[in-house]
Amino acid sequence: xxxxxxxxxxxxxxxxxxxxxxxxxxxxxxxxxxxxxxxxxxxxxxxxxxxxxxxxxxxxxxxxxxxxxxxxxxxxxxxxxxxxxxxxxxxxxxxxxxxxxxxxxxxxxxxxxxxxxxxxxxxxxxxxxxxxxxxxxxxxxxxxxxxxxxxxxxxxxxxxxxxxxxxxxxxxxxxxxxxxxxxxxxxxxxxxxxxxxxxxxxxxxxxxxxxxxxxxxxxxxxxxxxxxxxxxxxxxxxxxxxxxxxxxxxxxxxxxxxxxxxxxxxxxxx
Amino acid sequence: xxxxxxxxxxxxxxxxxxxxxxxxxxxxxxxxxxxxxxxxxxxxxxxxxxxxxxxxxxxxxxxxxxxxxxxxxxxxxxxxxxxxxxxxxxxxxxxxxxxxxxxxxxxxxxxxxxxxxxxxxxxxxxxxxxxxxxxxxxxxxxxxxxxxxxxxxxxxxxxxxxxxxxxxxxxxxxxxxxxxxxxxxxxxxxxxxxxxxxxxxxxxxxxxxxxxxxxxxxxxxxxxxxxxxxxxxxxxxxxxxxxxxxxxxxxxxxxxxxxxxxxxxxxxxxxxxxxxxxxxxxxxxxxxxxxxxxxxxxxxxxxxxxxxxxxxxxxxxxxxxxxxxxxxxxxxxxxxxxxxxxxxxxxxxxxxxxxxxxxxxxxxxxxxxxxxxxxxxxxxxxxxxxxxxxxxxxxxxxxxxxxxxxxxxxxxxxxxxxxxxxxxxxxxxxxxxxxxxxxxxxxxxxxxxxxxxxxxxxxxxxxxxxxxxxx
Numbered sequence: 001x002x003x004x005x006x007x008x009x010x011x012x013x014x015x016x017x018x019x020x021x022x023x024x025x026x027x028x029x030x031x032x033x034x035x036x037x038x039x040x041x042x043x044x045x046x047x048x049x050x051x052x053x054x055x056x057x058x059x060x061x062x063x064x065x066x067x068x069x070x071x072x073x074x075x076x077x078x079x080x081x082x083x084x085x086x087x088x089x090x091x092x093x094x095x096x097x098x099x100x101x102x103x104x105x106x107x108x109x110x111x112x113x114x115x116x117x118x119x120x121x122x123x124x125x126x127x128x129x130x131x132x133x134x135x136x137x138x139x140x141x142x143x144x145x146x147x148x149x150x151x152x153x154x155x156x157x158x159x160x161x162x163x164x165x166x167x168x169x170x171x172x173x174x175x176x177x178x179x180x181x182x183x184x185x186x187x188x189x190x191x192x193x194x195x196x197x198x199x200x201x202x203x204x205x206x207x208x209x210x211x212x213x214x215x216x217x218x219x220x221x222x223x224x225x226x227x228x229x230x231x232x233x234x235x236x237x238x239x240x241x242x243x244x245x246x247x248x249x250x251x252x253x254x255x256x257x258x259x260x261x262x263x264x265x266x267x268x269x270x
Numbered sequence: 271x272x273x274x275x276x277x278x279x280x281x282x283x284x285x286x287x288x289x290x291x292x293x294x295x296x297x298x299x300x301x302x303x304x305x306x307x308x309x310x311x312x313x314x315x316x317x318x319x320x321x322x323x324x325x326x327x328x329x330x331x332x333x334x335x336x337x338x339x340x341x342x343x344x345x346x347x348x349x350x351x352x353x354x355x356x357x358x359x360x361x362x363x364x365x366x367x368x369x370x371x372x373x374x375x376x377x378x379x380x381x382x383x384x385x386x387x388x389x390x391x392x393x394x395x396x397x398x399x400x401x402x403x404x405x406x407x408x409x410x411x412x413x414x415x416x417x418x419x420x421x422x423x424x425x426x427x428x429x430x431x432x433x434x435x436x437x438x439x440x441x442x443x444x445x446x447x448x449x450x451x452x453x454x455x456x457x458x459x460x461x462x463x464x465x466x467x468x469x470x471x472x473x474x475x476x477x478x479x480x481x482x483x484x485x486x487x488x489x490x491x492x493x494x495x496x497x498x499x500x501x502x503x504x505x506x507x508x509x510x511x512x513x514x515x516x517x518x519x520x521x522x523x524x525x526x527x528x529x530x531x532x533x534x535x536x537x538x539x540x541x542x543x544x545x546x547x548x549x550x551x552x553x554x555x556x557x558x559x560x561x562x563x564x565x566x567x568x569x570x571x572x573x574x575x576x577x578x579x580x581x582x583x584x585x586x587x588x589x590x591x592x593x594x595x596x597x598x599x600x601x602x603x604x605x606x607x608x609x610x611x612x613x614x615x616x617x618x619x620x621x622x623x624x625x626x627x628x629x630x631x632x633x634x635x636x637x638x639x640x641x642x643x644x645x646x647x648x649x650x651x652x653x654x655x656x657x658x659x660x661x662x663x664x665x666x667x668x669x670x671x672x673x674x675x676x677x678x679x680x681x682x683x684x685x686x687x688x689x690x691x692x693x694x695x696x697x698x699x700x701x702x703x704x705x706x707x708x709x710x711x712x713x714x715x716x717x718x719x720x721x722x723x724x725x726x727x728x729x730x731x732x733x734x735x736x737x738x739x740x741x
Binding site: 019021022023047048049050051052054055056060061062064066094095096097099100102103239242248249250 | 371372374377384385388389391393395396397398399400520521522523524525551552553556563564566567568570571573
């Protein structure tokens with residue numbers, strides 16, 4: 001599949017800021033399931049700084065921007081050829097040992113509700129892969145997809161108690177359950193081509209990867225009860241949403257910030 | 271009781287050789303002169319402004335750390351052995367750090383449980399795969415050492431991040447020389463005042479590859495509210511480098527810049543005295559106001575060196591400490607010169623059983639604790655305190671280690687009634703860059719309370735000048 005991406009994030013401030021610094025993780029991962037045909041990142045009016053590939057295999061770019069400005073726009077456009085790898089991350093070079101992803105973080109802490117869900121879902125599973133599939137399915141049932149039901153600071157435990165959430169909550173819940181069962185798990189940010197069939201999703205998407213012996217990292221999208229396929233573009237990973245955020249930035253000034261995002265992921269007709 | 275402990279000055283009734291010339295000095299000081307001198311010393315400390323704020327204890331934040339005038343002395347041969355052991359340990363700790371952020375050979379070889387390394391809170395995923403200049407993560411290694419006999423030294427803990435206290439080592443010497451110049455004529459004592467030169471050279475030697483001129487070094491402090499702020503400004507002064515806070519630095523074009531009156535100046539090496547989690551809100555804690563946004567991106571791309579390197583803390587964790595002798599054997603193929611104190615890890619079932627049954631004889635510490643907080647000294651504790659601690663250990667065994675109560679050596683110390691033995695430890699500061707350097711001396715901490723084994727300044731400890739005789 002060939003997917004085109006247009007992702008524009010605009011930060012507006014109620015008063016001009018003196019400047020801003022950003023760390024962007026917005027380049028498609030280098031792995032067997034996807035290949036960037038063209039890709040460009042631009043912070044409008046900004047200067048590109050240091051860039052490098054980190055230990056998790058993500059390409060990181062630093063940007064800075066001198067003010068005063070009242071608006072900062074991050075433009076990402078590109079075209080990626082994808083193939084369905086049934087969720088398995090192959091050909092991805094990284095140095096972080098899987099075990100490092102057993103560490104609990106605030107949003108991925110398993111409370112008693114998540115522990116119960118994990119244990120019940122995993123009961124009767126034949127192997128680790130089966131266990132991960134069952135957990136993903138159980139989360140899809142327990143947390144209904146409802147845009148706007150939770151905010152970016154919500155935790156997996158809160159989403160489960162509420163019974164609804166967005167892709168971030170599904171990924172956090174899956175990670176919490178997997179780690180509770182001693183399976184390394186991490187948060188993945190990326191894009192999803194929605195298609196015409198109207199499956200619930202967000203074009204700017206997130207899912208989880210679980211470490212399965214002999215297979216390596218395998219993606220699970222609990223929001224859509226599936227493993228990532230050719231409709232998915234992988235950008236980067238982390239312990240949780242904040243750690244894996246495609247954009248991390250600081251604006252200098254005591255101002256209120258508003259963020260407007262438009263994302264379009266489309267399939268090129270072949 | 272007192273005879274159980276090794277007295278560094280008296281053995282049997284005789285004075286040990288290194289202290290031979292101090293006996294007369296001690297006798298030449300009647301109580302009045304001593305009190306006068308003590309007051310003079312305190313006055314000098316106050317004038318230089320060296321104070322130590324104690325976390326969470328309230329009271330006077332500008333309280334002086336008590337200084338004891340009676341020096342602690344090492345003979346040349348005693349020191350040479352210590353020096354070899356300290357440098358060996360500093361090499362092994364750095365080799366360990368390069369390894370666990372690289373191929374992890376020591377884990378693969380089964381010499382240390384992977385859980386202790388990769389699930390450690392101090393393990394920084396953000397620097398995995400990165401080798402800092404010259405393969406050094408910990409540029410200033412503070413190794414806490416106790417002595418229990420003439421040739422018996424044990425390492426209590428390693429400090430690979432930003433060990434503090436070196437300003438006391440330097441000031442104690444300065445003050446002793448000012449007050450007792452004759453002592454320094456009668457004893458040949460190796461100098462420590464080249465420490466700041468060595469520190470500067472060490473930091474310059476790890477400048478990043480992208481630096482093609484005399485490197486610009488800065489000390490990054492969290493600010494004057496920090497308890498060690500005095501030391502930060504003291505070291506900056508001695509080295510002739512800028513003392514900066516996060517807000518004085520910014521990131522642009524892939525480098526770190528310092529705001530100066532003549533415009534931005536590129537910074538090559540940052541000796542930071544702030545914790546990893548506050549270094550860069552774009553990589554670690556997003557709410558940090560102390561760090562520099564974007565710093566880690568510059569660091570990872572080789573535009574600046576951070577000392578100690580982010581992630582160094584995984585080597586000085588108290589649970590990892592148990593494995594340092596194995597690191598020496600694994601990386602250097604040598605036998606460790608300095609021994610560890612036998613340590614029980616409460617995270618291990620058998621160890622936990624032993625610890626719970628013997629709490630009254632043990633010292634228990636939190637794995638991530640420091641400064642003598644969150645620690646139990648069994649023999650000095652009430653039944654109630656012991657029971658309270660037993661509960662805490664049971665709730666989170668992984669978080670605790672236990673060690674036998676060590677018979678810490680004593681050194682004569684001026685007290686109200688005259689001179690009496692008090693327990694001491696030692697923290698030397700080993701510098702690691704292009705070369706490994708150790709000034710002959712360190713910080714001797716002394717437990718001023720009679721019978722006390724806790725030397726932490728936050729718990730009523732004081733400091734002494736530490737001599738290495740030239741011979």
